[in-house]
Amino acid sequence: MKFRDGMWLTAEGMRVEYAEDVHDITQTEKGLSLLCPTRKIQRRGDTLNLSTLTIDIEAAYDGIISVETTHWDGAVRKGPHFDLFPGGQPNAEPKVVKSEKGTTLSSGSIAATIHPDEHTFDIKFHSADGSRYLTSLLGRSVGLAYSPAPSNPLQTGDMRDFKHYIFTQTGLSVGESVHGLGERFGAFNKVGQSVALWNADGGTSSDQAYKNVSFWLSSKGYGVFIDTPGRVELEIGSERCTRVQTSVEGQRLKWYIIYGPTPKDVLRRYSVLTGKPGKVPSWSFGLWLSTSFTTNYDEATVNSFLEGMKERDTQVDVFHYDCFWMKAFKWTDFVFDSDRFPDPKAQIARLKASGLVKKVCVWINPYIAQHGAAFKHATEKGYLLKRKNGDIWQWDLWQAGMGLVDFTNPEAVEWYVECLNGLFDKGVDCIKTDFGERVPTLDVQWFDKSVDPHKMHNYYAFLYNKVVYEALQKRYGDEEAVLFARSACAGTQRFPLVWGGDCESTPEAMAESVRGGLGLGLCGYSFWSNDIGGFEGYPAPWIYKRWVAFGLLCSHSRLHGSGSYRVPWTIDNDDKSEEGCSRTLSRWTALKARLMPYLFSQAAKAVNSGLPLSLRAMCVEFPEDPTSWYLDRQFMIGDSLLAAPVFEESGEVEFYLPRGKWTSFFTNEVREGPGWFKEEHGFGSLPLFVRENTVLVLGNPEARSAVYDYAQDVEVCLYQIREGASADLVDSNGEPLGSILVGSNGELQGKDLLKGIWTKGNNGRKVDELFFKTIKSL
The missing domain is CATH 2.60.40.1760 (glycosyl hydrolase (family 31))
Structure with a gap:
């Protein structure tokens, strides 16, 4: 505005x-x-x-x-209001x-x-x-x-007949950059942009966003949280070049300025204000495989996918049933299609008993189609949003005659939870909470008449995900609840996790996804995922394999598509070579499993401080380096690993290393920053560097799942260490085991925590000689 x-x-x-x-x-x-x-x-x-x-x-x-x-x-302070200081x-x-x-x-x-x-x-x-x-x-x-x-x-x-606005303009200093405002897919630095915080189902290649978060982080050591779930318009150096203008329609505008001085300090304080991210279980870090969106599948299809993955040495930890587990025209009625899944409880039990998968996820949304039994029941009971004249609010966008669950009605919440419990009774362990962005604001009357329909538009994502997350917590335990959510607003980081929405199967879309994950991470979200291979279209084999490498280094990793499957053998006609899709996926899934002792301990730190685990923007770790505030094609994984995805078919990639010594994870070659570097990579690697003074504990090399004993048969890798360097160990339930510490003589303290046959590398890890041939410096 x-x-x-x-x-x-x-x-x-x-x-x-x-x-x-x-x-x-x-x-x-x-x-x-x-x-x-x-x-x-x-x-x-x-x-x-x-x-x-x-x-x-x-x-x-x-x-x-x-x-x-x-x-x-005198203007009424209508809700909803953000749930601030929830702790x-x-x-x-x-x-x-x-x-x-x-x-x-x-x-x-x-x-x-x-x-x-x-x-x-x-x-x-x-x-x-x-x-x-x-x-x-x-x-x-x-x-x-x-x-x-x-x-x-x-x-x-x-x-x-008038609209009334309040605005404020905070000054922008020379060279100041602005970041965050949710999962935005455009330029990482927002200076020069007009941004509207209004949830929309717009894909990953526009200025719309599924996850609009009213928080931004400045390179000058502070952040600003805008305390309204309604539409917020920002002109970030785009109306007056030296100011960030924030405007809302109404009589009041409230925001909080949060001091650092470092980004970590800002995010820690922001997480106290809006809520710390929830913890997620170790199994959720494993590979998720989806049926994809509009594909044709039944029990035999599901079994063939999982058996095919096992044959190709890839463990799937979570299998996801997308939309068509329910019959067409009946989404979301919570009823399995009996023609394709005559006994879903037994089928899910068989899957888990076979060892092909640990957990099962199903797709839902809050849109209730007119032709399902759920619509009739919800209408009779008054569980759906209404128009001002008393009619059920309906339209034919997405589902024919669909209505919207009114989560301001406590009885509607109880009913929705009952529906979820029916899924849990069948063996469903986690839920993909899709949609929740297209929430009407005109000619509607919520059950809670004190709320402003315009404020409900963004805030609906909070209510929707909260209801499902708390139902999972009640059934499975506080730290076993997992969502796969698409819509969000400030505070929704409390209900992990989220994924990046509908991206195309192109390298440009993969780069968009990186930018989206970086921006959302700067809004207090610890856990984030995306559709490996891209959602829309048919990925070329090289794009699929590069995306696999990127996707398996995100906190959470899911194979998912729109009208085509994402099992690797369908991408390249089942190329069984070392450079084929199947072997590439197998190697990267195994690598993530080996990283679990590091990832799971870092996840606990991220949650406690309101930090992103991965993708963590470089400026979070290196705020004093001016270049770090402009890096949008690389990221940190926790405190100590730096990754740069490859976007070129040739394997060429350019990346930046901040000041210090950095060791290639794949070759143990040491580079010294600050500086830009170019390399060429095969499909089994990308620039993955370990920060100096790191004690990296790698799990059992035979591990394929994310869940195993993180202290058994490990490799303790030392990278340019100094006295006092340490690594925390946790078990697969997240319980602290203790710390491995480097003493004054270089000896390890805390070795009693390690079990089985473990090894130590004083100059990095034991590397595969193959990488000396497939990685080239340019």
């Missing part, structure tokens, strides 16, 4: 009024309240016939200050000091200072010790706007 036409003019059809003065500062229990007229008050008469804006600046938590701008305070709000200790520098409110490590000069609108945000400037609200940076512009103030007595 742009309110101006260049620097000098107001946008056509708009009336804009700015806070021009800080007329009065009142100290409150939590901070400061500023009375800000929209003209400079030079005499008493200036106080008449004008609008004012109230800016409440409050201490929320150590390192966090909230800023709320209000025009008309309990820590004590905030506001401190107000007046000096020649102005009036300063401190909240632990962050402070806001209001300029002391009369008729000067200037609010600076900085570290409490004064060592670090963050951003400012300067002149003409806070305001209200009408559209269309009223020609007479009397017209605002009836607001039905």
Whole structure:
């Protein structure tokens, strides 16, 4: 939303009024309240016939200050509201000091200072010790706007024909970059972009996003969380080049500024504010195989897939039944198609007993098709969203005559959970919660009449995933619940995990997916996946194999397509060579299994700190390196592994190594950064480097599943270590076992934790000589 036409003019059809003065500062229990007229008050008469804006600046938590701008305070505060501080709000200790520098409110490590000069609108945000400037609200940076512009103030007595907006503009420093705002597939640095936070089913190749998260991270050591689930419009250096403008329709706009100084500090505090990611079980890290979307399948098809994978030395830990486990025109009625699956409970039991798969997932959504029995029942009971005239809200987009589950109705929630429990009774272990983006805002009446339909649009994703996640927790335990969700908003990181939506089967789409995963990770999501090989279309064998390498280095890995299968032998006519799809998938699945001692211990750290496990943007680990804020084709896996996917058929790839010594995982060759490097890779490798001073514990080389004994028959690999380097060990249930520590003489401490026949490599791991032939430096 742009309110101006260049620097000098107001946008056509708009009336804009700015806070021009800080007329009065009142100290409150939590901070400061500023009375800000929209003209400079030079005499008493200036106080008449004008609008004012109230800016409440409050201490929320150590390192966090909230800023709320209000025009008309009598406006009803309709919900839904984000569930903030879900773990309990820590004590905030506001401190107000007046000096020649102005009036300063401190909240632990962050402070806001209001300029002391009369008729000067200037609010600076900085570290409490004064060592670090963050951003400012300067002149003409806070305001209200009408559209269309009223020609007479009397017209605002009836607001039905007007839209009213509140906006703020925080300053952008020279060289500052902005990141996050959910799973966005465009440029990683958002400066120069107009961004609308509005969930949409738009694929991965547009400016729409399935997961709009109202949080952004600055390269200057702070983040901003916008506290509304409604539509938010941002102009990030795109209306005024030196400012980030945030606007909402309504009478209030509230946001929190979160100080670091590092990205890890910002994300840790953000996770306290909006919720820490949930933990996920070890089995979920294994390979997931899907039937794909519109493919034709039955029990025999499923068995042939899993038996074919086993024959090709690839273990599937989770098998996923997509849409057509139910009959056409009846999604979602929670009833297996009896023609294809006459006894689903027995079939699922047979699958698990065979050892072909550990867990089973099924696809659902909150859209209830008219022709299924569920629709009739939900309609009679009042469980579906209604129009204002009492009709069930319906349309024919996606499913014929579909309705939408009204999760603001507690009885509808109970019914939906009963349906889920019916699936759990059949042996279903986890749920793919698809869709939830196309939520209507016009001519609808929610069961909870206190909610604003526009705010429900994005927030619906939170309610939907919360209901399913908590049902899984109740059945299987708090740390065994797993979703595979597509839609999200702020706070949904509490209900892992998510995947990246409908991408094409192209290298460009794989790069889009990388950018999406990086951006979402900077919004507090620890776990993320994508459709290996691409969803739409038919991947060429080389794309499939490059995507396999990338996908198996994400926290979670799933083979899934649209109208075609993603089992490897269908991609390349069952090429059985070492460079074929089947062997490539087998090698990368085995590698991820070997990495599980590292991945699962790193996952615990990520959850505790609100960090992405993988994809972790380079700037999280190397914020002092300016280049790290622009790297969108590589990522960290936890603290110590760096990966750069290959996007070229030739195998050529260019990547950046930050300062320090980096060891190739595949060859033990040591490179020193900072610098750019080029390599050429076969399908069995990509640039995967281990950070110096790393103790990397690799699991049993015979492991193929993600679940095994992570302390048995391991390889302890030392990479440019110094005294005190360590690695935490956990078991496959996530229980801490202890730490492996490098002592003063280079000897390992904590060896008693290791079982069986274990080995130690002082200069990296035992490598396959083949990689010296298939990896070339360019």
